[in-house]
Amino acid sequence: MKHLWPNFVVFSLLWPVCAQSQERPNTIVVGQPAPPAVDNLPIKRVVLYKNGVGYFEHTGPVRDQQDVTISFTSGQLNDVLKSLTVLDLNGGRITGVGYGSASPVDRQLGDLRLPVGERTSLSEFLGALRGARIEVRSGPTVITGRLLSIERKTRTGGGTTLEVDYLALITDSGEVKTTELTPAFSVRLLERGLPGKVDRYLNVIASGREADVRRMVISTDGTGARSLFVSYISEVPVWKATYRIVLNPKTGKLPLLQGWAIVDNTVGQDWDNVQLSLVAGAPQSFIQNLSQPYYSRRPIVPLPQSVTMSPQTFEATLLPGGAVLSGTVTDASGAVIANASVKVYDIGGALAAETTSDARGYYEFASVPPGPVRLQIAFLGFNTTVVNGILASSERPTKHDATLQVGSQAQQVTVNAQASQLQTSSSSVGFSARNAGSGRNLGNTSELPLSTRNFSNIQRRPGVAPPLDPADIDAARANTESSAQAQELGDLFEYKLKQPITIAKNRSALVPIVQSSINAEKVSVWNERAGLPRPQRALWLTNSSGLTLDGGSFSVLEENTFAGEGIFDPIRPDEKRLVSYATDLALNVSSRNTNEAQRISKVLIQGGVMTHESEMREKKTYTFRNEDSTPRTVIVEHPVRPGYQLRSENRPAETSAGWMRFRLQVEPKQTAALVVEEARPLRTTYTLTDLTANQIALFVSQKSINTTIEAALGKILAQQKVISDLDEQKEAHEAQTMKIFDDQQRLRENMKALKGSADEKALLQRYTKQLNDQEDRLEVLQKESEKIESQHEQAEAALDKMIKDLSFDVTL
Numbered sequence: 001m002k003h004l005w006p007n008f009v010v011f012s013l014l015w016p017v018c019a020q021s022q023e024r025p026n027t028i029v030v031g032q033p034a035p036p037a038v039d040n041l042p043i044k045r046v047v048l049y050k051n052g053v054g055y056f057e058h059t060g061p062v063r064d065q066q067d068v069t070i071s072f073t074s075g076q077l078n079d080v081l082k083s084l085t086v087l088d089l090n091g092g093r094i095t096g097v098g099y100g101s102a103s104p105v106d107r108q109l110g111d112l113r114l115p116v117g118e119r120t121s122l123s124e125f126l127g128a129l130r131g132a133r134i135e136v137r138s139g140p141t142v143i144t145g146r147l148l149s150i151e152r153k154t155r156t157g158g159g160t161t162l163e164v165d166y167l168a169l170i171t172d173s174g175e176v177k178t179t180e181l182t183p184a185f186s187v188r189l190l191e192r193g194l195p196g197k198v199d200r201y202l203n204v205i206a207s208g209r210e211a212d213v214r215r216m217v218i219s220t221d222g223t224g225a226r227s228l229f230v231s232y233i234s235e236v237p238v239w240k241a242t243y244r245i246v247l248n249p250k251t252g253k254l255p256l257l258q259g260w261a262i263v264d265n266t267v268g269q270d271w272d273n274v275q276l277s278l279v280a281g282a283p284q285s286f287i288q289n290l291s292q293p294y295y296s297r298r299p300i301v302p303l304p305q306s307v308t309m310s311p312q313t314f315e316a317t318l319l320p321g322g323a324v325l326s327g328t329v330t331d332a333s334g335a336v337i338a339n340a341s342v343k344v345y346d347i348g349g350a351l352a353a354e355t356t357s358d359a360r361g362y363y364e365f366a367s368v369p370p371g372p373v374r375l376q377i378a379f380l381g382f383n384t385t386v387v388n389g390i391l392a393s394s395e396r397p398t399k400h401d402a403t404l405q406v407g408s409q410a411q412q413v414t415v416n417a418q419a420s421q422l423q424t425s426s427s428s429v430g431f432s433a434r435n436a437g438s439g440r441n442l443g444n445t446s447e448l449p450l451s452t453r454n455f456s457n458i459q460r461r462p463g464v465a466p467p468l469d470p471a472d473i474d475a476a477r478a479n480t481e482s483s484a485q486a487q488e489l490g491d492l493f494e495y496k497l498k499q500p501i502t503i504a505k506n507r508s509a510l511v512p513i514v515q516s517s518i519n520a521e522k523v524s525v526w527n528e529r530a531g532l533p534r535p536q537r538a539l540w541l542t543n544s545s546g547l548t549l550d551g552g553s554f555s556v557l558e559e560n561t562f563a564g565e566g567i568f569d570p571i572r573p574d575e576k577r578l579v580s581y582a583t584d585l586a587l588n589v590s591s592r593n594t595n596e597a598q599r600i601s602k603v604l605i606q607g608g609v610m611t612h613e614s615e616m617r618e619k620k621t622y623t624f625r626n627e628d629s630t631p632r633t634v635i636v637e638h639p640v641r642p643g644y645q646l647r648s649e650n651r652p653a654e655t656s657a658g659w660m661r662f663r664l665q666v667e668p669k670q671t672a673a674l675v676v677e678e679a680r681p682l683r684t685t686y687t688l689t690d691l692t693a694n695q696i697a698l699f700v701s702q703k704s705i706n707t708t709i710e711a712a713l714g715k716i717l718a719q720q721k722v723i724s725d726l727d728e729q730k731e732a733h734e735a736q737t738m739k740i741f742d743d744q745q746r747l748r749e750n751m752k753a754l755k756g757s758a759d760e761k762a763l764l765q766r767y768t769k770q771l772n773d774q775e776d777r778l779e780v781l782q783k784e785s786e787k788i789e790s791q792h793e794q795a796e797a798a799l800d801k802m803i804k805d806l807s808f809d810v811t812l
Contacts, residue, residue, distance in 0.1 A: 038068045040269050041230060047277040047494075048263065050550070053079070053285045054236035056267075062092070062228045068218045071268040072099075076234040077214050079285075087229040092222025099216040123165055126150050126187070135188040136167060138179045144190070145169035148176065233285065237264040239278050241513070241552030245520065245539065248559065257545060259514030261495065265503040273500040278513065280493040280550035280570060323392035324651065326364035327400040329357045329377055336361025337404060340379040347372050348519070348544045350574035369576075370394045370653055370663070375402070383407035389417045394653045394663055493548035516545035524584045526622065527637040527659070528591055535587045535624075535634065536580035537564060543571045556581045576654070578635065578661070586628035587666070594619045603705055605712075605808040610686045612704055615679040617647065622674045626666040634664040638676050648677035688803055693717055703812070712806055719799045726792040733785045740774045740781075747771055 038060060045057035062068060072080055077099065086094050120128075127150050136143045148168040155162050165181040179185075189195050220228065239261050246256040261278050265271050329340045342363045343354040352373065357363045375387040382404035392398050405413060495513040503509050519542035526535040539556070543549055549571040556563040564582030571577050595618050602613040626632050637659040638652075646652075652660035666672040686695075696713050699705045705713070747767045754760040 041068050043274050045275045048239045049279045052238050053233050055233050058230040062220050063225050065221050070216050072214050073268050079234045080232045083233040085231045090226035092220050092226045095221045096219040133190040137186045139184050143177050145171040239263050241550040243554035246557045254517040255520045257516050257518040261511045261513045264508045270505050271503045276497045276501045278495040323368040323370045323394045324397040325368045325392050329361045329402050343376045345374040348574050368392045377402050383411045383413045386414045387417050519544045523633045523635045525635045535584045537582040537584045538580040540578050542576045546573050588625040590623045592621045603810045608688050608803045612684045614682045617679045620676045624666050625671045629668050632666045636662045636674050644678040644680050647679045723795045729788050733781050737781050
């Protein structure tokens with residue numbers, strides 16, 4: 001049957017299959033010579049991932065029945081075999097894919113049946129030839145025979161001890177002869193086939209020094225010129241991201257973020273004008289050893305390794321802000337509007353929070369990012385109102401009432417909030433060694449006391465470059481264009497280079513991938529549990545670039561001078577992160593803890609249970625001293641502790657999974673303190689029916705209950721006393737009844753013993769009268785017990801109702 005190969009092949013078609021093909025035998029027809037093979041089909045596209053895997057595409061022309069070769073390293077071949085895709089784009093077909101296979105060196109040496117390892121000495125080599133026929137020459141002596149053994153012996157002479165190897169042979173005449181292995185010693189192999197095995201052994205050992213290149217041959221079949229497409233994945237070095245953050249507050253512009261990618265080409269051929277993409281993500285991938293013959297063996301489990309990273313990385317934001325924004329939504333007549341949709345957007349336009357107004361038209365946001373925010377309010381039957389420029393502050397609540405106009409919700413009314421008047425001031429400090437210590441003007445020429453600041457007045461010599469102006473450097477940075485175009489790829493993020501790139505084999509390149517302004521606030525961070533002696537200089541970044549920033553190292557440049565460096569994790573668009581880069585030597589810190597047990601603050605009675613609520617308050621005071629000539633914004637990281645509630649008026653600017661971040665302003669040469677007060681609620685429960693008069697008296701003395709609760713509990717105790725008295729009466733009646741029953745039993749036994757004499761008849765009459773009187777008494781006791789039981793049931797019902805109806809929620 002004719003084999004019909006598809007033009008799309010995923011995997012490798014081995015040469016034995018190709019050799020059996022009826023349509024293309026392994027023979028060359030005279031008059032139709034095969035076209036020369038295409039050597040190393042060029043790479044056109046490369047996509048590098050963060051998990052150490054790269055995706056490669058080759059495209060190139062082929063003609064008729066032409067072979068195409070691609071060179072790989074042995075490390076690449078396994079990934080290629082499990083991901084190879086070959087596509088003939090013009091109606092041709094793929095008839096086979098072959099590659100050079102190689103067994104491990106130890107396996108090849110084992111196939112020689114020569115017991116010699118990969119690394120062996122002369123003695124070990126000769127010992128492996130035991131039984132072989134050899135000729136030994138040592139000076140003028142020649143011995144021929146079969147090798148018996150090689151032994152090491154100790155020889156002493158002239159006051160020295162030497163270890164000498166001796167060779168023992170059995171000659172053709174059956175004589176055993178021994179000779180010493182001297183520097184003039186030589187051996188010739190006489191046994192048939194043995195020189196060939198030794199030659200193969202040396203070839204296997206020498207092959208380990210050859211270049212690690214495996215050539216894959218792709219065989220095609222078709223007519224005329226066609227295009228061939230080949231793709232696969234391969235293990236490659238992980239591409240690295242590194243960033244530069246340029247701070248220059250004098251320009252009045254946002255800091256500049258520059259991102260670079262470090263790319264390494266370690267595959268088997270050059271990248272010549274390839275389209276390169278860098279993906280910030282890690283799709284799942286693994287290594288499977290497909291290129292070598294498989295031999296079953298136990299897995300090798302490596303020992304775990306620990307990786308230590310020195311720069312500090314702060315947790316991501318959990319609650320975006322600590323500012324409080326509230327207000328009331330009304331219509332033009334002043335009537336409140338309930339269930340209105342209220343949304344808050346941050347300065348970057350990202351949705352920060354949303355809620356609805358309650359029945360009073362009131363809305364409140366407890367965690368709004370500090371700074372300018374935008375408020376959007378919408379309700380059916382009214383125009384959507386947008387308020388710009390509301391200044392939210394974490395230091396005091398912000399209130400903004402909104403009035404909606406009747407209309408369509410699709411129509412939008414935009415208003416601007418009344419801006420707060422901020423008092424600003426500036427001061428200039430003369431250049432001195434003491435002022436330079438702040439680090440702010442380090443390396444900056446703008447503050448140098450030169451009388452010739454206008455360099456245009458300087459006489460320029462021919463061939464000498466004009467003096468360097470820092471403004472030119474800033475302009476050059478701002479005009480630098482990124483060489484990559486970024487886009488989302490589902491859970492991944494891609495930086496695609498705009499122009500093809502050329503990287504020679506075993507070379508690396510540094511490629512710009514990000515060039516954007518970014519929101520960044522310069523702060524100092526203090527975390528007491530970090531174990532650092534001083535606060536850290538940090539940047540509070542908001543990723544306003546619109547791009548996903550892959551994790552990597554960053555350097556900070558301030559006033560055209562290196563200011564520090566650090567590391568951050570991947571940052572998504574509009575995400576806010578805190579990253580440190582230096583130690584703030586100008587801030588001194590101290591902290592103090594105080595604990596205070598509070599009295600009962602609340603009493604709750606419901607369902608027959610009384611609950612006392614109190615709390616244990618803890619106060620943490622952080623004190624900072626700023627010895628610099630410039631102010632400091634300090635971010636204090638205070639731990640989030642389960643079971644504790646914040647009681648202080650200071651609210652955190654934001655909260656992460658493990659930390660609350662508070663903002664504190666410390667003026668130059670001043671001391672400022674931050675007080676964080678927290679409380680841990682304590683609850684104690686009592687069953688009302690178990691309370692005693694002594695316990696209630698103790699509650700009153702401790703002021704754990706008020707007079708109203710005391711009176712209500714007193715009524716319960718009184719009712720419990722009534723029930724207790726009825727219980728005592730019941731017990732007394734039951735005791736009398738049991739006594740009568742016992743006495744009647746005695747009388748009846750006595751009456752049975754009487755014989756009927758005259759004296760006994762009188763005694764019988766007496767016993768009979770006593771029994772009658774006791775029966776009358778039992779009847780009375782039974783009626784009284786029934787009455788007491790009825791009263792007892794009524795008293796318990798009254799107590800149950802009293803307890804059920806008793807409900808208090810009192811704050812003391």
